[in-house]
Amino acid sequence: MAIGQNQASDIQGLIDRLLAGDARALSRLISLVENQASEKAFIMASVFPHTGKGLIAGITGSPGVGKSSLTDRLIAHARDKGLTVGIVAVDPSSPFSGGAILGDRIRMQSRSTDPGVFIRSMASRGHLGGLSVATRDAVRILDAFGKDVIFIETIGVGQSELAIAQEAQTTVLVLAPGTGDSIQMMKAGIMEIGDIFVVNKSDREGADQTVLEVETMLMLEPSKNGWTPPVIKTQATSGEGVEELWTQIEAHGHFLAQGDMGRSRLRAQLRDEIVEILTERLKADIWQRTKRGQAIEDLLDTVERKELDPYAAAGRLMELIG
Amino acid sequence: MAIGQNQASDIQGLIDRLLAGDARALSRLISLVENQASEKAFIMASVFPHTGKGLIAGITGSPGVGKSSLTDRLIAHARDKGLTVGIVAVDPSSPFSGGAILGDRIRMQSRSTDPGVFIRSMASRGHLGGLSVATRDAVRILDAFGKDVIFIETIGVGQSELAIAQEAQTTVLVLAPGTGDSIQMMKAGIMEIGDIFVVNKSDREGADQTVLEVETMLMLEPSKNGWTPPVIKTQATSGEGVEELWTQIEAHGHFLAQGDMGRSRLRAQLRDEIVEILTERLKADIWQRTKRGQAIEDLLDTVERKELDPYAAAGRLMELIG
Numbered sequence: 130m131a132i133g134q135n136q137a138s139d140i141q142g143l144i145d146r147l148l149a150g151d152a153r154a155l156s157r158l159i160s161l162v163e164n165q166a167s168e169k170a171f172i173m174a175s176v177f178p179h180t181g182k183g184l185i186a187g188i189t190g191s192p193g194v195g196k197s198s199l200t201d202r203l204i205a206h207a208r209d210k211g212l213t214v215g216i217v218a219v220d221p222s223s224p225f226s227g228g229a230i231l232g233d234r235i236r237m238q239s240r241s242t243d244p245g246v247f248i249r250s251m252a253s254r255g256h257l258g259g260l261s262v263a264t265r266d267a268v269r270i271l272d273a274f275g276k277d278v279i280f281i282e283t284i285g286v287g288q289s290e291l292a293i294a295q296e297a298q299t300t301v302l303v304l305a306p307g308t309g310d311s312i313q314m315m316k317a318g319i320m321e322i323g324d325i326f327v328v329n330k331s332d333r334e335g336a337d338q339t340v341l342e343v344e345t346m347l348m349l350e351p352s353k354n355g356w357t358p359p360v361i362k363t364q365a366t367s368g369e370g371v372e373e374l375w376t377q378i379e380a381h382g383h384f385l386a387q388g389d390m391g392r393s394r395l396r397a398q399l400r401d402e403i404v405e406i407l408t409e410r411l412k413a414d415i416w417q418r419t420k421r422g423q424a425i426e427d428l429l430d431t432v433e434r435k436e437l438d439p440y441a442a443a444g445r446l447m448e449l450i451g
Numbered sequence: 452m453a454i455g456q457n458q459a460s461d462i463q464g465l466i467d468r469l470l471a472g473d474a475r476a477l478s479r480l481i482s483l484v485e486n487q488a489s490e491k492a493f494i495m496a497s498v499f500p501h502t503g504k505g506l507i508a509g510i511t512g513s514p515g516v517g518k519s520s521l522t523d524r525l526i527a528h529a530r531d532k533g534l535t536v537g538i539v540a541v542d543p544s545s546p547f548s549g550g551a552i553l554g555d556r557i558r559m560q561s562r563s564t565d566p567g568v569f570i571r572s573m574a575s576r577g578h579l580g581g582l583s584v585a586t587r588d589a590v591r592i593l594d595a596f597g598k599d600v601i602f603i604e605t606i607g608v609g610q611s612e613l614a615i616a617q618e619a620q621t622t623v624l625v626l627a628p629g630t631g632d633s634i635q636m637m638k639a640g641i642m643e644i645g646d647i648f649v650v651n652k653s654d655r656e657g658a659d660q661t662v663l664e665v666e667t668m669l670m671l672e673p674s675k676n677g678w679t680p681p682v683i684k685t686q687a688t689s690g691e692g693v694e695e696l697w698t699q700i701e702a703h704g705h706f707l708a709q710g711d712m713g714r715s716r717l718r719a720q721l722r723d724e725i726v727e728i729l730t731e732r733l734k735a736d737i738w739q740r741t742k743r744g745q746a747i748e749d750l751l752d753t754v755e756r757k758e759l760d761p762y763a764a765a766g767r768l769m770e771l772i773g
Contacts, residue, residue: 170762177760392755399754399761400747404737406765411737412730425722432721433714438499439721440492443728 140168144175147274152247155274159249162266173266179273183215184382187281187297189322194305195329198365199374200282204246206375207278213245215271215279217264219293247271261292265402268296294322298394299381301374303327304343306335311342320346324358325377331362331370356384424449462490466497469596474569477596481571484588495588501595505537506704509603509619511644516627517651520687521696522604526568528697529600535567537593537601539586541615569593583614587724590618616644620716621703623696625649626665628657633664642668645680647699653684653692678706746771 140161146154158176162169188196188203200216207214249267251260264281271279281297294300302323304310311320320343328339343360359377363370385391428445431437437445462483468476480498484491510518510525522538529536571589573582586603593601603619616622624645626632633642642665650661665682681699685692707713750767753759759767 173762174760178757181757396751396755399751402761403747403750403754403765403768404734406762407737407768408730408734410765410769411733412726415726415729415733425725428725429718429721432725433718435500435503438496439724440495440728443725443732446725446729447732 137168137171140171141175144172147176147270148179150275152244155247155270156249159267159270162270163251163263169266173269176270176273180269181272183272183276184278184299184378185268185272185281185297186278186299186301186378186382187283187294188301188303189283189291189294190303190327191305191308191310192284194303194308194310195365196282196303199303199327199329199363199371200280202363202365202368202371203280203375203378206371208243208245212277213275214247215268215274215276216246216248216282217267217271217279218248218250218282219260219264219284247274247276261296262405264293265296291322295398298385298391299324299378301325301327301378303329304339305330306333306339311339311346324356324381325374326358326360327363327370327374328360329363329365331364336362355388355390356381459490459493462493463497466494469498469592470501472597474566477569477592478571481589481592484592485573485585491588495591498592498595502591503594505594505598506600506621506700507590507594507603507619508600508621508623508700508704509605509616510623510625511605511613511616512625512649512651513627513630513632514606516625516630516632517687518604518625521625521649521651521685521693522602524685524687524690524693525602525697525700528693530565530567534599535597536569537590537596537598538568538570538604539589539593539601540570540572540604541582541586541606569596569598583618584727586615587618613644617720620707620713621646621700623647623649623700625651626661627652628655628661633661633668646678646703647696648680648682649685649692649696650682651685651687653686658684677710677712678703 143154143158143161147158158172162172166172188200190196204214204216249271251263251267268279268281281293283293300322302320302325304327306328326343326347328336328343330336340360340362347358347360361370361374361377363374365371385394425446428437428442432439432442465476465480465483469480480494484494488494510522512518526536526538571593573585573589590601590603603615605615622644624642624647626649628650648665648669650658650665652658662682662684669680669682683692683696683699685696687693707716747768750759750764754761754764
């Protein structure tokens with residue numbers, strides 16, 4: 130792997146260029162980390178002290194509610210205010226971008242001629258099981274680069290998307306009227322992740338009804354330690370409501386930065402992350418041991434003979450490993 | 452939780468009824484296991500010795516290629532031959548079924564008046580991170596129940612779907628002409644998982660071209676230990692090619708049952724499963740320890756001060772745990 134043969138000094142050079150605002154170094158470093166280059170640990174360790182400055186917002190919701198258009202409007206709004214923007218667009222449901230999704234991306238790419246905007250698309254390719262980690266790493270590198278705002282946009286609201294959305298500090302949950310989404314999401318426990326709710330396509334019939342459903346649901350939920358999630362009506366096509374959405378994203382960012390809640394939330398995210406890294410290492414460790422060891426092979430014999438089921442076999446192995 | 456209060460004797464009763472062919476017991480046991488009832492380990496241990504009889508095929512491919520229609524045809528074909536069928540329909544990209552997907556499901560549900568067919572839909576709801584485990588468990592219960600054939604159908608070909616498809620013994624990868632899917636999937640390393648390739652909608656322009664692409668790609672791939680994946684043209688709407696597809700699914704089943712490859716494949720799946728169960732237990736264990744311990748809190752302080760990055764913190768913790 131050519132990438133792996135970079136000298137530490139080359140990597141240090143890239144990091145210096147990143148911190149000096151070189152977009153090519155930014156792109157290169159994200160790729161290196163994404164491809165699990167041997168220098169990944171060094172890169173992330175070097176980048177980490179420079180993080181924590183950007184506003185990080187996740188934009189999530191069912192396909193077709195207008196997330197991409199809304200993100201596009203938010204980018205324009207932030208740019209008008211002179212802020213630089215990074216976007217990580219993630220599609221965990223597909224190993225590649227196709228059809229409508231590609232259309233959205235192309236539309237977003239129209240912003241890519243603006244040097245103040247950096248867009249990175251990520252599909253599941255090469256990330257089996259690790260798309261949320263790849264997203265988190267990319268967001269950190271964008272943060273260290275100095276982007277004022279970083280948006281994480283996901284395609285749907287499935288299990289992978291939720292994990293990804295939770296890498297953000299502020300989660301914007303986008304709904305559309307008449308889809309029954311709010312009720313379904315409430316049942317599925319998804320509404321809990323929203324810091325800000327958006328009813329997009331608010332010119333459509335049923336918009337007020339959807340707002341009411343969300344507000345009613347929020348009244349039933351315990352308060353999020355002092356933050357009451359606002360419900361905002363937007364029209365991504367006309368731009369209506371986008372300013373208010375932006376104001377609320379900033380307000381939530383300030384809320385997190387000032388209060389104890391922000392600190393404890395960040396701390397909980399870091400704790401999860403460290404446990405996750407540790408688990409992955411232990412897993413690799415077990416895998417190595419069980420591939421080599423006779424114990425697992427003996428156990429597999431008994432499982433093949435149906436004398437033991439896999440859960441019981443794992444229990445035996447746990448005892449053996451201690 | 453009312454479910455958790457079942458006596459072991461009640462569960463044993465359910466298992467006896469399952470093995471005697473009671474569909475209500477089948478449904479109930481899948482729900483219990485899906486909901487992580489405290490009796491899950493007991494149920495899966497009781498069921499496991501009765502597994503290994505059914506033919507288990509995963510049907511996967513991009514949305515819109517006609518997987519559901521094809522599965523429907525395969526069900527009809529198997530039923531004509533007097534075989535009983537179980538279907539696990541999985542949608543990891545959504546916490547609930549919506550729109551077109553629901554339409555497909557309703558169509559499939561038309562078979563549910565046939566007592567020889569049992570359909571179970573699964574969405575990501577309540578399965579955060581564990582949909583492939585839930586699928587595997589459901590397949591095992593269907594197998595123990597005595598279903599001759601079990602189909603696992605997924606919505607797309609994303610990372611979750613691939614993990615799910617790999618719970619099957621035989622993976623059928625469905626493509627449609629003119630989508631460029633085969634090239635994209637080859638790049639994404641997905642083509643490798645196919646034991647049987649289907650070019651559906653074969654009356655469309657470009658079908659022969661797609662067949663050629665797949666065949667060329669297969670010539671470049673190393674042989675799968677004696678099995679050469681066939682490429683079959685089908686039309687789910689008319690039923691053309693479905694008989695050949697069925698014949699190949701059976702042929703692959705026989706191939707796995709007779710050769711060393713089938714055994715080593717099953718053994719590798721079991722090994723993965725045991726390692727996975729063990730990892731989950733270790734993770735829960737670490738989580739408990741780190742929640743309680745001071746070590747992780749001290750480390751988090753240093754990470755918050757940006758003196759240490761999360762990877763380095765995980766390394767320190769690994770040393771501490773030993």
